[in-house]
Amino acid sequence: MEAIFSKEIQAGLDQARLDALKKSARLRVSADGAIHPVLRMWKTGFVLESEAPPLRGLVDLYDGSIHLFQCLIVTSDDEDGERRYEFKRATAVSEKPAVDFEIPDDTPAGLIEDTREHGT
Known part of the structure; x- marks a missing residue:
């Protein structure tokens, strides 16, 4: 069953839904020194509120304080x-620096030093 509301009531319901999404959102986008809450995210993009300034280009995506992705984005749609925004590229951020060589699977995690005195 679908209810039909007046434009004012529907606008109020839409605003309440957006406010609830903003309050519960941990995801955020950082672009040009400004931070914007992400309302929803999926594999190929995310949604911001329409009052946010239009973004384009390289942005950083965070979950709280954890840097998740560096993304190249374009605006795809504006409604309700x-x-x-759609990702042209989303590169996961790693905590370890990149290496330019192969690390064997059997590489030891560390070395143990023998501190005993060697006698003859």
Whole structure:
């Protein structure tokens, strides 16, 4: 069953939904020194509120304080108070530096030093 509301009531319901999404959102986008809460995210993009300035290019995506992705984005759609962005590229951020050589699977995690005195 679908309810039909007046434009004012529907606008109020839409605003309440957006406010609830903003409060519960841990994901955020950092672009040009500004931070914007992400309302929803999926494999190929994410949604911000339509009041956020239009973004394009390279942005950083965070979950709380954890840096998840460095993304190249474009705006794809703007409707119902939401602006959709699509990833052209989303590169996961690693805590370890990149290496330019292969690390064998049987590489020891560390070395143990023998501190005993060797007698003859």
